[in-house]
Amino acid sequence: MVAMKEVLPKYSPFFVSSFRLIPAGFLLVAFAASRGRPFPSGFNAWLSISLFALIDAACFQGFLAEGLEKTSAGLGSVIIDSQPLTVAVLAALLFGESIGIIGAAGLVLGVVGLVLLELPALSFDGSDFSLWGSGELWMLLAAQSMAVGTVMVRWVSKYSDPIMATGWVRFKSHFNSILLTILCYET
Numbered sequence: 375m376v377a378m379k380e381v382l383p384k385y386s387p388f389f390v391s392s393f394r395l396i397p398a399g400f401l402l403v404a405f406a407a408s409r410g411r412p413f414p415s416g417f418n419a420w421l422s423i424s425l426f427a428l429i430d431a432a433c434f435q436g437f438l439a440e441g442l443e444k445t446s447a448g449l450g451s452v453i454i455d456s457q458p459l460t461v462a463v464l465a466a467l468l469f470g471e472s473i474g475i476i477g478a479a480g481l482v483l484g485v486v487g488l489v490l491l492e493l494p495a496l497s498f499d500g501s502d503f504s505l506w507g508s509g510e511l512w513m514l515l516a517a518q519s520m521a522v523g524t525v526m527v528r529w530v531s532k533y534s535d536p537i538m539a540t541g542w543v544r545f546k547s548h549f550n551s552i553l554l555t556i557l558c559y560e561t
Contacts, residue, residue: 394435395547398544402537403538414535422539423531423539423542441510444512445508454516456484460517461525465525532561
């Protein structure tokens with residue numbers, strides 16, 4: 375995140391995020407291929423990879439980069455790392471996983487901690503309040519995108535090898551991020 379923060383003043387957040395994904399995608403696909411893992415094939419495989427790419431990589435990376443423009447890398451890292459809270463709730467709701475009393479208490483403490491981190495950063499200057507101007511909100515959106523993506527892996531893995539799919543997600547996300555750059559920012 376620190377390296378991204380240094381590059382952001384020169385390029386749009388989605389552009390920066392897209393170029394973080396290319397080397398990772400290449401390495402994962404090459405590794406999976408060297409291990410004999412099958413390439414994705416079929417409509418369902420590519421549809422699941424495309425949706426996974428949009429949520430887990432393009433949205434996550436874009437929200438992350440947008441948030442880094444408006445908050446510190448340290449605080450952003452803490453907020454991003456809160457995504458297991460959402461994963462636990464989604465796993466309980468979607469897959470029937472048990473949280474338990476201690477897990478529920480941990481979730482409550484985690485949410486309280488997030489509120490304490492994020493509320494002081496929001497400014498309520500009368501008519502000048504903008505939730506979208508908060509880097510902390512963008513970081514929270516990034517964490518939620520990553521959480522949804524984490525839960526999506528179970529669905530994606532039904533149609534393609536998870537390592538190969540993750541590599542292709544990085545490549546596809548590059549193109550999603552470039553498209554978002556074109557749509558959201560002047561060139």
